[in-house]
Amino acid sequence: AQSVTQLGSHVSVSEGALVLLRCNYSSSVPPYLFWYVQYPNQGLQLLLKYTSAATLVKGINGFEAEFKKSETSFHLTKPSAHMSDAAEYFCAVRNNMNYGGSQGNLIFGKGTKLSVKP
Amino acid sequence: GAVVSQHPSWVICKSGTSVKIECRSLDFQATTMFWYRQFPKQSLMLMATSNEGSKATYEQGVEKDKFLINHASLTLSTLTVTSAHPEDSSFYICSAWTDTSSRPTDTQYFGPGTRLTVL
Numbered sequence: 001a002q003s004v005t006q007l008g009s010h011v012s013v014s015e016g017a018l019v020l021l022r023c024n025y026s027s028s029v030p031p032y033l034f035w036y037v038q039y040p041n042q043g044l045q046l047l048l049k050y051t052s053a054a055t056l057v058k059g060i061n062g063f064e065a066e067f068k069k070s071e072t073s074f075h076l077t078k079p080s081a082h083m084s085d086a087a088e089y090f091c092a093v094r095n096n097m098n099y100g101g102s103q104g105n106l107i108f109g110k111g112t113k114l115s116v117k118p
Numbered sequence: 119g120a121v122v123s124q125h126p127s128w129v130i131c132k133s134g135t136s137v138k139i140e141c142r143s144l145d146f147q148a149t150t151m152f153w154y155r156q157f158p159k160q161s162l163m164l165m166a167t168s169n170e171g172s173k174a175t176y177e178q179g180v181e182k183d184k185f186l187i188n189h190a191s192l193t194l195s196t197l198t199v200t201s202a203h204p205e206d207s208s209f210y211i212c213s214a215w216t217d218t219s220s221r222p223t224d225t226q227y228f229g230p231g232t233r234l235t236v237l
Contacts, residue, residue, distance in 0.1 A: 036228075043122075043211050043228040044162075090161060105152055106213075106226060108161040 002027045002093045006109035014117045019078040021112045023065075023091030026072065032094040033074045034106065035065055039087045047089075050074060061085070086116045120146045122214050124229035131202055132237055139197045139232045141212030147192035148214035152226065153185075156209040168195045202236045209233050 007022040025031055032051050036044040048059025055067040065076045074091060092106040121144040131137050141151055149170050154162040166187050167175045174187035184206075186198040195214075199206055210233075213226040 034225075041209075041231070041233065043124075043230040044213075045228070046225055049225065105164050105167060106162075107164075110161045111159075 002031065002107050004091050004093050004107055004109035006089075006091050006112050008112055009110065010113045010115065012115040012117060013081045015083055016080050019063075019076070019081045019085065019114065021076040021089050021091075021114065023074045023076065023109060024072050025074060025091075025093045027093060033065075033067060034092045034094065035059065035063070035074075035076050036090045036092060036108075037061075037087050038090065038111075044090065047076070081114075081116045083116050083118065086114055088113050120144075120214070120225075120227040122148075122212065122227045122229040124210075124212060124232050126232060127230060128233040128235075130235045130237065133203050134201055136198055136200045137202055137234060139199075139210055139212075139234075141195045141197070141214070141229050143193045143214045143227075146214075148195075149192060151189060151195040151212055151214045153187060153195075153197050154211045154213065156211060156231075158209075162211060165197075199234065202234070204236045207234055207236045 003026045005024045013019055034049045035047040037047050038044050047063050048057045048065055050057050050067045058064045063078045065074050067074050088111050090111045091109040094106055123142045123144055125140045129137055151168040153165045155165050156162045164177050165180045168187045168189040170189045170192050176182045184200055189195040209231050211231040213228045
C-alpha cells in the first residue's frame with residue numbers, strides 16, 4: 001500500500017524567506033508524486049509532478065521539488081516566499097498502474113498550511 | 119489546460135432531502151472522473167471512481183446507496199447525496215483525466231469543489 005506523510009500541518013515564513021514543505025512517501029513500487037495547492041474554498045491546482053524522469057522537478061509559481069529515493073522524500077521548496085503563496089499544500093502519490101495498481105487514483109497527505117508574514 | 123467545473127459551488131439543504139452535484143469537463147472528454155470528500159482542515163479522501171458508461175467503483179466505507187454516482191457522458195458525472203444528514207456536510211471535489219490519460223503519469227484536473235451544508 002502507498003501512503004504520504006506531510007511533516008508539519010502548519011508552516012509560517014516571512015515574505016522573502018525560503019519555503020520548505022516536507023513530504024515523505026511509502027510505496028512498494030516506483031511512485032509518481034504530485035504537489036497540489038489549494039486556496040480557500042477552491043479546488044486543487046497542480047504545482048508539479050514527478051514521473052520517474054528528472055529527479056529535480058520545476059513547477060509553477062517558482063516552486064520546485066526534488067525526488068530522493070534514498071530518503072523516500074519529495075520536499076517542496078521555493079527560494080523566496082510571496083504573500084500570494086499563502087495556501088494549503090498537498091503532497092500526493094499515485095498508484096502505479098504499470099505495476100498492477102488499480103485506476104491510478106491519488107493518495108493525499110494531510111496537507112500543510114503555509115502562512116506568509118509581511 | 120483542461121478545465122473542470124462543478125455546480126453548484128455551494129448548497130444548503132434540509133436534512134432528509136437529496137442534493138445533486140455536477141462535475142463537467144469543459145474542454146476535454148473524461149472517461150474517468152474521481153469524487154473526493156474533504157472535511158474541514160483535513161485532506162481529500164477518495165469516495166469513488168466514476169467510469170463513463172459503467173458503474174462507479176466505491177472506496178471501502180462509502181455507502182453506494184447514499185452517494186449515487188452517474189457518469190452518463192464523457193463530459194459529465196453527477197454525485198447525488200440521498201437523504202442528506204448533517205454529518206454529510208462537507209466539501210466535495212471532483213477530478214478528471216483526459217481521454218488520452220492512458221499513462222499513469224498524466225495529471226488529474228480538479229474542479230473547484232462544492233460545499234454542502236445540511237441543516
